[in-house]
Amino acid sequence: MNDQNLLDKVVSLCKRRGFVFQSSEIYGGLKSAYDFGPLGVELKRNIAAEWWKTTVHEREDVVGIDASIMMHPSVWRASGHLAGFSDPLVDCLNCKERFRADKAPRAAPGTALSYLKGGKKGEQKVEAIAADRGYVCPQCGCQELSSERQFNMMFRTSIGSVDPLEDFVEEVHSKILSKSELREKLEAAVKSNAIYLRPETAQAMFVQFLNVQQTMSMKVPFGIAQQGKSFRNEITTEHYIFRCCEFEQMEMEYFVEPGTQAHWFDYWLNARLAWWKQFANNKNAFRARAHEKTELAFYADACVDIEYEYPWGWGELEGVASRTNYDLTRHSEESGVKLSYFDQQKPDPKTGKMGWRYTPYVIEPAAGLTRGVLLFLLDAYAEEKGVDAEGQEKTRVILKLHPRLAPFKAAILPLMKKDNLPEAARAVVADFYKAGINVSYDEQQGIGKRYARHDEIGTPYCITIDHQTLQDQTVTIRDRDTTQQERIPVAAALEVVRKRVAQA
Ligand code: ATP
Numbered sequence: 001m002n003d004q005n006l007l008d009k010v011v012s013l014c015k016r017r018g019f020v021f022q023s024s025e026i027y028g029g030l031k032s033a034y035d036f037g038p039l040g041v042e043l044k045r046n047i048a049a050e051w052w053k054t055t056v057h058e059r060e061d062v063v064g065i066d067a068s069i070m071m072h073p074s075v076w077r078a079s080g081h082l083a084g085f086s087d088p089l090v091d092c093l094n095c096k097e098r099f100r101a102d103k104a105p106r107a108a109p110g111t112a113l114s115y116l117k118g119g120k121k122g123e124q125k126v127e128a129i130a131a132d133r134g135y136v137c138p139q140c141g142c143q144e145l146s147s148e149r150q151f152n153m154m155f156r157t158s159i160g161s162v163d164p165l166e167d168f169v170e171e172v173h174s175k176i177l178s179k180s181e182l183r184e185k186l187e188a189a190v191k192s193n194a195i196y197l198r199p200e201t202a203q204a205m206f207v208q209f210l211n212v213q214q215t216m217s218m219k220v221p222f223g224i225a226q227q228g229k230s231f232r233n234e235i236t237t238e239h240y241i242f243r244c245c246e247f248e249q250m251e252m253e254y255f256v257e258p259g260t261q262a263h264w265f266d267y268w269l270n271a272r273l274a275w276w277k278q279f280a281n282n283k284n285a286f287r288a289r290a291h292e293k294t295e296l297a298f299y300a301d302a303c304v305d306i307e308y309e310y311p312w313g314w315g316e317l318e319g320v321a322s323r324t325n326y327d328l329t330r331h332s333e334e335s336g337v338k339l340s341y342f343d344q345q346k347p348d349p350k351t352g353k354m355g356w357r358y359t360p361y362v363i364e365p366a367a368g369l370t371r372g373v374l375l376f377l378l379d380a381y382a383e384e385k386g387v388d389a390e391g392q393e394k395t396r397v398i399l400k401l402h403p404r405l406a407p408f409k410a411a412i413l414p415l416m417k418k419d420n421l422p423e424a425a426r427a428v429v430a431d432f433y434k435a436g437i438n439v440s441y442d443e444q445q446g447i448g449k450r451y452a453r454h455d456e457i458g459t460p461y462c463i464t465i466d467h468q469t470l471q472d473q474t475v476t477i478r479d480r481d482t483t484q485q486e487r488i489p490v491a492a493a494l495e496v497v498r499k500r501v502a503q504a
Pocket of ligand 1 (some may be wrong): 369
């Protein structure tokens with residue numbers, strides 16, 4: 001299967017089977033937004049739950065928070081997002097595409113270029129030699145480009161019941177102002193009660209550092225974790241749910257003693273890489289890519305992207321950064337509240353006296369949950385050739401999702417819709433519900449079609465209740481990947497599924 005084909009097939013399966021829908025589809029859709037359907041939301045929640053389990057529940061040194069999406073505007077001034085969270089925006093003068101300069105296809109000076117005047121539908125072919133711009137339009141391949149403008153990616157909105165535009169109109173309605181004066185006054189009015197949707201979840205962990213450390217008596221090294229929505233007004237949304245304007249992140253800030261950051265950076269990078277791989281079939285599709293010096297933020301002393309080989313090439317899945325003490329220092333300066341830590345057991349390296357107050361350094365593993373959903377769908381999609389019951393050649397589509405991530409852990413299937421088989425099947429379903437295991441009761445269509453349906457949505461086990469069940473209290477359990485079936489006591493079905501899912 002070629003790579004574009006794979007993405008197309010996953011997109012089509014997601015719509016057909018209720019994983020992902022286009023947002024506001026009946027109104028023509030909103031290009032950069034997607035809705036998770038009944039199966040997509042289960043997959044997403046399972047990934048998030050696994051992350052929470054390993055990052056928070058299974059560790060003494062990490063606690064979680066769930067902070068507001070809207071934060072005080074000073075947060076974004078301190079973090080640098082107001083001044084610098086921008087991408088270089090460029091317009092193609094030939095085909096009118098708007099794109100990010102740093103993500104555009106590279107073209108070294110002297111490279112031969114060929115493109116259509118007027119864009120894709122143009123007829124006149126133009127041959128050119130790349131000048132020193134360094135990149136070309138991702139859409140038409142030309143170098144007729146506008147200059148780069150910095151575009152702030154934070155979504156701005158306003159808070160409070162006072163409409164700042166009232167005062168603005170009052171102030172300017174009888175004046176004759178130049179374009180730039182008008183713009184300046186409008187900008188000032190809008191900014192007066194502006195707030196921003198968070199472009200990352202991380203800042204709340206810095207801002208709540210003291211509250212969390214003190215209420216939970218946390219000792220350095222310790223971490224604060226959070227999952228939730230983030231918003232970025234991306235210049236180009238691309239590759240389905242890979243880059244959207246509204247997405248979910250799973251981030252952790254791990255506060256460490258100055259001087260120990262290199263050790264913890266390696267520790268978290270390895271831990272995060274191993275975490276992703278344990279759920280994937282293709283473990284070679286992950287790599288760690290260290291940031292070049294030019295990519296590294298000025299305050300960071302290391303940054304490695306955990307990348308996945310998507311159908312269009314390697315791309316980021318998670319960033320692991322060693323952020324020094326930059327964030328806590330900046331928020332201390334901006335707020336006037338000292339965000340530091342006092343270690344009674346350690347001597348101050350400067351004075352040699354017992355008791356050391358310092359600003360912790362931070363290691364940040366910042367993962368994308370929305371991107372995680374896409375990666376596991378791409379990783380799981382498989383087709384197998386076979387023959388059906390009538391001897392016809394057919395293709396079996398299987399979503400080989402890790403059982404712990406699969407939306408349903410099992411499908412409970414009465415062989416027929418009669419002879420008390422549905423009642424017996426519903427009794428099994430009730431046991432699973434009581435145990436908190438998500439299963440699907442399914443009695444629609446023939447058993448073969450039902451197996452195929454559950455293979456396609458990644459259900460690892462199908463439990464079939466047939467006439468023999470009523471006689472000897474046994475059921476068949478079918479494995480999604482091998483299609484092997486075995487008979488087990490109905491009373492053991494729950495434990496068998498629970499054990500196999502836990503040990504997968
Ligand atoms: P990229 O280079 O792809 O723009 P980034 O370096 O800006 O990503 P971070 O700020 O490090 O991303 O955010 C951490 C993670 O959040 C990313 O690794 C990615 O998984 C996810 N993420 C960031 N932006 C988006 C987006 N627009 N849509 C979906 N996920 C995103």
